Amino acid sequence: MIDARLFRDVLGAYPTGVCVITALAESGERFGLVVGSFTSISLDPPLVGFFPDKRSGTWPKIAATGRFCVNVLGADQLSLCHRFAARAEDKFAELAHGASPAGLPVLDNAIAWIDCTIERVTEVGDHLLVVGAVEALGKEGEGNPLLFFRGQYHDLALLAD
């Protein structure tokens, strides 16, 4: 039996970036979910993935739209991370943003974005593996990513010295 505290502590020694997965319903409603589990999977065909918790309230709403946009957060976007990691009725309230080629929300100053259609969803333990087929992608500037490591946020620039 693996202790849950130990599992979290040890896996927290593996650093991740932070992404907001966004989606848009036909009604115009916008959804967003913070994930640290985003990863590149395949180049041919181009596939990416992430792991939403089965208990996520936002994931089923994103899933119902059939597509999502990955927004890679920059080091100066911690407040967006907090906003989209909280359980809230409308996480987009009073938030200006742009649109991807598929029309999905692209957060201002996100350092990269990836438009996907949902290729498959597989149950894995208490999470789901979501695989997205990449339809379009792009990046903005040369800003540093927001990093999550040992339960805290970091900026590459500060880790460098």
Ligand SMILES: Cc1cc2nc3c(=O)[nH]c(=O)nc-3n(C[C@H](O)[C@H](O)[C@H](O)COP(=O)(O)O)c2cc1C
């Ligand atoms: C840095 C960070 C990384 C996270 N990574 C994930 C993740 O990979 N998968 C996940 O389901 N939740 C992850 N979360 C938690 C979700 O963002 C949060 O539980 C969710 O937004 C709760 O709201 P919901 O019910 O609207 O889904 C992460 C949160 C933070 C702050």
